[in-house]
Amino acid sequence: MSNFIDLLESQLSKEYGLEFVEKEIMLLFLAISKTETFDETELIFKNLEDIQLVLAKAIFKNKMEVSEFLSDFVSNFDRIDDIITQKILYEEIKSKYTN
Numbered sequence: 001m002s003n004f005i006d007l008l009e010s011q012l013s014k015e016y017g018l019e020f021v022e023k024e025i026m027l028l029f030l031a032i033s034k035t036e037t038f039d040e041t042e043l044i045f046k047n048l049e050d051i052q053l054v055l056a057k058a059i060f061k062n063k064m065e066v067s068e069f070l071s072d073f074v075s076n077f078d079r080i081d082d083i084i085t086q087k088i089l090y091e092e093i094k095s096k097y098t099n
Contacts, residue, residue: 004047008054018066025051025073033097038090045086052077 008024011017028051031044055074058064066074079085 002050005050005054008051012054012058012064018064018070021051021055022067022070025070029093029097032090032093035094038087041086041090045080045089048077049080052080 008021011020014020025048028044028048032041035041035044052074055066055070056078059066059071059074077089080089
């Protein structure tokens with residue numbers, strides 16, 4: 001496992017864990033909104049993929065209850081390993097989070 005996945009899993013076991021993960025997602029969305037090209041987002045999408053993996057496990061295996069935002073994130077980012085899906089999500093994030 002990566003250090004980032006270990007961090008996410010350890011945070012989820014804490015009282016503020018879901019808030020931590022939600023803020024991490026928002027920060028990564030902000031980072032995407034600040035990019036000029038899709039090619040700049042490879043590492044950001046890798047981190048979002050890791051978050052989706054950890055959250056999906058927490059929700060479906062461990063029966064963790066999460067906010068609507070996190071539930072939607074898990075659903076919408078289910079195919080984040082697919083480059084076409086990443087490009088679609090990139091455009092959606094850019095249009096929604098760019099000032």
